Amino acid sequence: MPPTPPEPGKPPQRLQDPLQDRPVKEVPLPPAQLLTAETFYEKNGEPNMPVLMEHLILEGALSQELLLDIISKASDLFKDEPNLLKLNDPITVVGDIHGQYYDLVKLLEVGGQPGETQYIFLGDYVDRGSFSVEVVAVLYSLKIKYPKQVRMLRGNHECRQMTSFFNFREECEYKYDIGVYNAFMDSFDNLPLAATINGKFLCVHGGLSPDLGNVKAITKINRFTEPPKEGLLCDLLWSDPLEPKDGEQRPSAKKGGPPFVPNEVRGCSYFYSFDGATTFLKKNNLLSIIRAHEAQLEGYKMHKTNPSTGFPLVITIFSAPNYCDVYNNKGAILKFDNSTLNILQFNCSPHPYHLPNFMDVFQWSMPFVIEKVTEMLYYILQPAAGTVDSDDDSSLPALPDSNWVNHRASLTDDQNQTVDMATRLAALIAGENAREKEASGSKVDPEVRDRMRKKVRSIARMARMFKTLRQENETVVRLKGVCPGHKLAPGLLLAGKERLTSELELFSHAQGIDLVNEKRPEEGKTGGLNSPTDFRDAGMSDGEISP
Numbered sequence: 001m002p003p004t005p006p007e008p009g010k011p012p013q014r015l016q017d018p019l020q021d022r023p024v025k026e027v028p029l030p031p032a033q034l035l036t037a038e039t040f041y042e043k044n045g046e047p048n049m050p051v052l053m054e055h056l057i058l059e060g061a062l063s064q065e066l067l068l069d070i071i072s073k074a075s076d077l078f079k080d081e082p083n084l085l086k087l088n089d090p091i092t093v094v095g096d097i098h099g100q101y102y103d104l105v106k107l108l109e110v111g112g113q114p115g116e117t118q119y120i121f122l123g124d125y126v127d128r129g130s131f132s133v134e135v136v137a138v139l140y141s142l143k144i145k146y147p148k149q150v151r152m153l154r155g156n157h158e159c160r161q162m163t164s165f166f167n168f169r170e171e172c173e174y175k176y177d178i179g180v181y182n183a184f185m186d187s188f189d190n191l192p193l194a195a196t197i198n199g200k201f202l203c204v205h206g207g208l209s210p211d212l213g214n215v216k217a218i219t220k221i222n223r224f225t226e227p228p229k230e231g232l233l234c235d236l237l238w239s240d241p242l243e244p245k246d247g248e249q250r251p252s253a254k255k256g257g258p259p260f261v262p263n264e265v266r267g268c269s270y271f272y273s274f275d276g277a278t279t280f281l282k283k284n285n286l287l288s289i290i291r292a293h294e295a296q297l298e299g300y301k302m303h304k305t306n307p308s309t310g311f312p313l314v315i316t317i318f319s320a321p322n323y324c325d326v327y328n329n330k331g332a333i334l335k336f337d338n339s340t341l342n343i344l345q346f347n348c349s350p351h352p353y354h355l356p357n358f359m360d361v362f363q364w365s366m367p368f369v370i371e372k373v374t375e376m377l378y379y380i381l382q383p384a385a386g387t388v389d390s391d392d393d394s395s396l397p398a399l400p401d402s403n404w405v406n407h408r409a410s411l412t413d414d415q416n417q418t419v420d421m422a423t424r425l426a427a428l429i430a431g432e433n434a435r436e437k438e439a440s441g442s443k444v445d446p447e448v449r450d451r452m453r454k455k456v457r458s459i460a461r462m463a464r465m466f467k468t469l470r471q472e473n474e475t476v477v478r479l480k481g482v483c484p485g486h487k488l489a490p491g492l493l494l495a496g497k498e499r500l501t502s503e504l505e506l507f508s509h510a511q512g513i514d515l516v517n518e519k520r521p522e523e524g525k526t527g528g529l530n531s532p533t534d535f536r537d538a539g540m541s542d543g544e545i546s547p
Contacts, residue, residue: 011039011051012060031060040066047141049114056101056134059352064176067137068183074140075187077147084218085151085195089336091118093203095292095299095317096155099129099168102351103321103331104138110346111333115146120195122292122317123155123205123237126184127166128324130354133175136184154191155205155292156237156520159227165521167357174358189224193236197336200287207291207314208272208280209235210260215284229268229520238269238520240294241277241303241314267519274304277313281306289314290334295323295511299332299345322348324514 012033035055040062042048047070055062062070092111097104111117125139126132142150156162163169163185172181194215195203202215211217211232218236227233240263259276263269277289288311294301296318303314321331335342355364 011035012055014058028058030058031055034061034063035066036063037066037069047145049138049141049145052141053105053138056131056138057105061175062137064180067133067176067180070137070140070144071180071183071187074143075190077143078152078187078190078192079224081151081192082219083193083221083223084215085120085153085192086199087118087120087151087195087197089118089198089339091120091197091336093197093290093317093334093336094119094121095319095332096124096295096323097121097129097135098124098157098320098323099126099132099135099171100320100348100351101129101131101134101138102349103319103346104135106346106349107319107331107333110344111335114142115149118149118151120151120197120203121153122203122290123153123191124157124292125152125155126168127157127163129320130167130171130358131351132168132171133180140187151195152191153195153203153205154188154193154223154227154237156227158188158191160185161226161521161523166517170358189226191223193221193223193233194218196286197290198339199285201290201336202284202286202288203290204236205291206235206237206269206293207239207241207289208260208270208277209239210270211235212280213283215286229523235269238266238293239263240266240269240271241316242271242273243303265515265518274313278306281313287311290317291315292317292319294318295320295327295329296332297329299330300334300343321346327511327514 012031012035014029015032017029035052040048040052094107094111097107108114111119119142121139125135129135139150139152143152157166157168163181168184169181172178172184193204196215197203209232212235217232221233221236223233225233227237242261257273257275259273259279260270261273263271281287281289287309288306291314294316296316299318299321301316302312303316305311306313315334317332317334318329319331319333321329323329330345330347332343332345335344355361
């Protein structure tokens with residue numbers, strides 16, 4: 001039964017705790033009602049932003065009618081804007097957000113009160129994090145309330161292909177339905193592609209293109225479509241500067257080399273060299289390119305300096321701190337004021353605990369159940385086999401062929417495979433026992449004892465793996481959040497806690513694991529990535545640079 005709507009003009013009521021018996025009383029009670037248009041819109045028809053943001057912080061939800069109305073109104077505003085926006089300072093530039101709503105709240109505190117501060121967001125509002133609906137709902141509401149103060153550009157994740165491969169589509173269907181997802185996708189088609197600030201800085205999500213000789217070429221693009229895999233529209237969203245990140249293999253940037261090199265890391269578009277960037281900036285009388293698109297340890301990166309201007313040719317801004325809850329990076333924003341550029345950094349903010357991929361408690365508890373089953377098998381078999389060294393990794397007997405008759409739709413593929421393995425192992429044991437009973441005499445044959453020992457070794461290894469999974473569940477689900485398809489490297493669970501922890505210690509490790517997800521997915525391929533949280537104290541620091 002859906003929650004009842006609040007009374008007109010009144011904010012949604014919270015859940016009640018009449019017995020005062022909640023185990024964790026410091027966690028605020030969530031709203032018991034949906035936020036509706038009667039409460040969301042003020043008398044003048046503008047969004048009530050404090051009510052909305054507080055409602056979402058408490059994990060409240062919007063009525064579907066209200067969310068669709070917000071999407072429609074914001075989409076109409078985007079549709080009326082040109083491909084290339086022409087803006088002036090003072091203005092705050094924001095990079096990738098990626099569904100990290102609670103960090104967006106912190107970002108707006110650091111960057112300045114919307115309405116009093118002009119903002120431009122460089123794209124990638126959705127995917128990877130679990131609160132993409134909340135992020136876009138707030139940004140779209142800010143756009144409705146302050147249409148000339150809030151600008152949003154399109155990122156490479158604002159498209160159907162990426163949101164189906166990652167988790168935004170899944171999030172929309174989990175929280176609402178496919179109709180909401182389609183409305184979001186149609187609105188993303190209307191987002192502008194680039195902007196200039198003071199006529200000297202080009203803001204774009206990705207970067208340059210061999211088809212972009214003059215900035216005016218951006219104005220001629222038909223942006224109201226799904227981004228293609230090649231061409232100017234694709235390059236604006238996908239290209240990168242020719243400067244390798246840790247763990248990446250990029251072509252070397254040689255002086256006098258080609259200005260554009262195919263981008264094998266992304267699977268589409270190009271790397272643009274600094275010689276190519278210099279030529280473009282000089283031809284268009286620009287100082288620098290400000291872009292997002294790449295995670296940075298400090299939240300930003302000033303790339304190679306232009307000797308003639310003393311200013312960085314390219315500036316990368318990344319505004320999602322502790323990206324994917326494992327990167328341990330800072331977030332950053334850029335503030336322009338009187339032609340002075342300030343870098344403001346901030347750390348991640350705590351967000352509500354959640355299970356990856358919106359799984360339920362039953363799915364999450366399967367590793368614990370399986371661990372107990374393997375322990376039982378181990379102790380049942382061990383007396384018959386004698387003392388067995390569970391760490392012996394000698395070859396094991398082949399199991400019977402897989403039988404998917406018992407495939408359960410309520411379980412994931414990995415869980416079904418584990419159940420199937422246990423079923424086949426039981427069949428193998430039953431077959432061996434039947435053959436042993438048929439053998440004459442009561443004396444145990446050495447060959448039979450050896451086979452039994454191998455079975456016990458197999459069960460022991462399974463038990464050790466699931467024990468690691470139970471004891472280090474938090475680390476495992478965090479690590480799986482940056483692994484493609486949530487598949488860990490073979491043997492990682494058997495290696496124990498130390499190996500798991502080491503995989504998450506450094507930014508470069510997380511970046512290397514996640515590198516495969518930076519590549520554009522193949523046509524028609526779908527997937528889903530997510531991860532739980534890792535809390536750190538929030539903070540802020542700043543730096544300053546002037547052109």
